[in-house]
Amino acid sequence: MGVLDEAFVGSWAVAAGLVTRWELRHNFVRVFPDVYMRKGGSLDAGGMARAAAHWAKGDGVLIGCSAAAMHNTRWLDADQPAEIARGGHCRPPCGIRAIRSVIEPSECCEVDGFKVTTPARTAFDLGRRLPRERATPILDALCAATGLEPGEVATLASKHPGARFLNRLRTTLAVVDPGAESPPETHTRLLLIDNGLPRPTTQLVIRDHYGEFIARVDLGWRKWQVAVEYDGAQHWTNPTQRTKDIDRIARIEAQGWRVIRLNATLLHHRPHVILDRIRTALTTQGARLDG
Structure with missing residues (x-):
């Protein structure tokens, strides 16, 4: 796959000589400010996550469903906003959900050069935020894709005793099973x-x-x-x-x-x-x- 076959930063592509400004305007569509993709193309949940990371230009960590997508979790809805955490205040464009939060370095990792929450932290966030019926299929697929065990998420949760909705997370973890295939x-x-x-x-x-x-x-x-x-x-x-x-x-x-x-x-x-x-x-x- 070529550099311009997925979402990319327009200004960087022009500066690198990969595309002219005329080509950028006529052959590509804007996904987010300064982030483009080819006309006629489409982005799955992972593509939307990468596009959001390009918009942030390295200043942020992909979280939630966007992090799950980066970990090759199946069955995610590409129509949902991409999710990213940033240290300072920002006003994200339509299609990106940005929260003001600093994720501990031990709970972050890199996937294909993009900074994302670890599988355990991703499950920790999704299991607290989403109702069990929505969270369980995602956590099943996340565990299947990464080898994550529910016990690892419970261990991480014990390090955040003051976090909100821990009871919801425990209820979800009790029924997670990576064997589910849909x-x-x-x-x-x-x-x-x-x-x-x-x-x-x-x-x-x-x-x-x-x-x-x-x-x-x-x-x-x-x-x-x-x-x-x-x-x-x-x-x-x-x-x-x-x-x-x-x-x-x-x-x-x-x-x-x-x-x-x-x-x-x-x-x-x-x-x-x-x-x-x-x-x-x-x-x-x-x-x-x-x-």
Whole structure:
């Protein structure tokens, strides 16, 4: 990727002879003051974070979702403002959320030459600021991308006993699981936990009696041989994928497992159906559930 294929500082590019002022005006669009990108291009959450850092010209630390994006966290919304902390007062342009704060050096690191909060500090900030339902999918993905453990975030939190919303952070950390591979999988897990079901294992591998691999399921309980699968749209609209799913489920059930499948409609509009089916499957398989 070339220097001008992502957001860049216009004045620096002109000074370096990479682009003329005429080209800057006609071939590029302004993202933030003195920050440009090619016409027709788009920026994901990481690109927006870099653009915000270019606007600050090194005077600041990327925080929150922008820091998460720099750590290759998936599923972030590029339409949300970029986030940066600066030591002094400033008036950020539209599209940047700037806070006045000094981040401790031990809680900062560099990613691709940009100063960002460490994964632990990033999780510490997001887990306190966002409601659990919003924070958990991001922290799941952040932990998956960086190898961060929830315990590391708890250790950092112990160094900031006066910080706001620590109880919210602890509540979120208690349910974080880097095994989730999508926000719907996270929301499914939270639904089960919040309704008193045993906490499931994520990305559970199922093998036959000889130890041969059969499948890997989104969520499940090996003890009772119950699996939960979230099916995205491609599982229903793609004939090839649909056929694979039919064969796969048959192989799983042949090993004595019960498989509960759900989609976005069930998760968001008929969660009681999911819960009833899973409770029935668990009790049928020998689980003793309260209530």
